Amino acid sequence: MAPSFDNGNLFNFVVRDGNGVKGMVDAGLSTVPQAYLQPPKERIDKEAARKHGQPPIDLSKLDGPEHDKVAEQIVRAAENLGFFQVVNHGVPVELLESLKDAAHNFFGLPSEKKAVYRAEVSPTPLVKYGTSFVPQKEKALEWKDYVSMQYTNDDEARQQWPAEIKDVSLEYLRTSMSMVRKLLQVLLKNLGVKSEDSMIDVLLEKKMVNMNFYPTCPNPDLTVGVGRHSDMGTLTILLQDGIGGLYVKVEEDSEFGKKGEWVEIPPVEGALVINVGDMVQILSNGKYKSAEHRVRTTSTKSRVSVPIFTMPNAMAKIAPLPQVVEKDGRALYREFVLADYMKNFFGNAHDGKKSLDFASINAA
Numbered sequence: 630m631a632p633s634f635d636n637g638n639l640f641n642f643v644v645r646d647g648n649g650v651k652g653m654v655d656a657g658l659s660t661v662p663q664a665y666l667q668p669p670k671e672r673i674d675k676e677a678a679r680k681h682g683q684p685p686i687d688l689s690k691l692d693g694p695e696h697d698k699v700a701e702q703i704v705r706a707a708e709n710l711g712f713f714q715v716v717n718h719g720v721p722v723e724l725l726e727s728l729k730d731a732a733h734n735f736f737g738l739p740s741e742k743k744a745v746y747r748a749e750v751s752p753t754p755l756v757k758y759g760t761s762f763v764p765q766k767e768k769a770l771e772w773k774d775y776v777s778m779q780y781t782n783d784d785e786a787r788q789q790w791p792a793e794i795k796d797v798s799l800e801y802l803r804t805s806m807s808m809v810r811k812l813l814q815v816l817l818k819n820l821g822v823k824s825e826d827s828m829i830d831v832l833l834e835k836k837m838v839n840m841n842f843y844p845t846c847p848n849p850d851l852t853v854g855v856g857r858h859s860d861m862g863t864l865t866i867l868l869q870d871g872i873g874g875l876y877v878k879v880e881e882d883s884e885f886g887k888k889g890e891w892v893e894i895p896p897v898e899g900a901l902v903i904n905v906g907d908m909v910q911i912l913s914n915g916k917y918k919s920a921e922h923r924v925r926t927t928s929t930k931s932r933v934s935v936p937i938f939t940m941p942n943a944m945a946k947i948a949p950l951p952q953v954v955e956k957d958g959r960a961l962y963r964e965f966v967l968a969d970y971m972k973n974f975f976g977n978a979h980d981g982k983k984s985l986d987f988a989s990i991n992a993a
């Protein structure tokens with residue numbers, strides 16, 4: 630017989646005890662609990678969204694005669710949608726398959742083995758296991774469990790990241806970074822900024838690998854895996870599995886869709902998804918768009934995704950690049966310390982791109 634949870638019991642079971650959404654589903658749940666019912670305006674209408682039709686960008690061509698053409702594709706996607714897919718990116722496809730397997734294996738562990746990494750009890754500040762985004766502040770919880778691993782150096786990662794996933798996650802991080810640097814060089818050059826290695830080092834100083842798990846849901850139409858948000862960092866590299874469910878909002882009318890429309894980013898075998906974070910939107914004075922996105926749940930099979938988040942150091946001062954402001958005539962964002970932005974970002978439930986309001990200068 631399926632368990633009966635009232636909201637208090639459910640919150641304790643899922644969040645405080647570390648059983649997560651998976652523990653709830655494994656207990657035999659057959660309906661979506663009240664705490665996970667999204668208001669109608671937040672639900673994802675799968676039929677209403679169209680699929681993103683742009684082919685993946687072939688990054689191997691950046692090093693050849695088609696460099697300018699490929700650079701233009703990257704810039705156009707960053708300016709209009711904030712999302713694009715890449716192939717021939719330098720990360721072995723076998724490694725990507727191993728990552729998906731490792732994620733399924735980790736979330737398949739008994740709850741008590743994962744719950745040791747809950748924020749309140751984790752033996753290391755580098756690893757956090759949790760569910761939803763900010764459960765204490767959300768009106769409706771997100772149908773997702775995750776493990777988050779901060780990177781400081783290889784030695785600490787090997788000592789402190791969970792044994793079941795540390796090696797494959799480290800290799801993913803290591804093999805992705807030259808690709809990320811190339812993408813940033815292209816984006817900065819287009820802004821008229823000489824992309825010195827030292828500047829790119831600052832933008833990529835902090836790195837974090839997450840594994841996300843979206844258990845099967847009895848009624849995906851009533852829930853969301855992740856609510857509307859943009860990522861707060863520099864660039865995000867995302868591996869999604871073959872199930873799909875990632876949606877991006879179009880900010881301005883363009884070849885990518887009509888303003889306000891939600892576009893599904895379909896999985897492409899061997900591809901990685903790149904999305905622009907808030908820091909790049911701010912540095913570019915709004916020329917590049919951080920992508921508002923969300924994730925749908927599924928009733929057929931549990932889904933995994935593995936993002937790498939890159940960002941500056943928490944003490945870094947962030948502001949629009951002077952060269953861009955001079956060209957634009959005014960700054961759209963004020964200078965701030967990233968730690969303050971992060972406190973605001975992680976202190977509130979997901980709410981689209983509202984996090985950018987923290988740095989916005991209101992036009993007179």
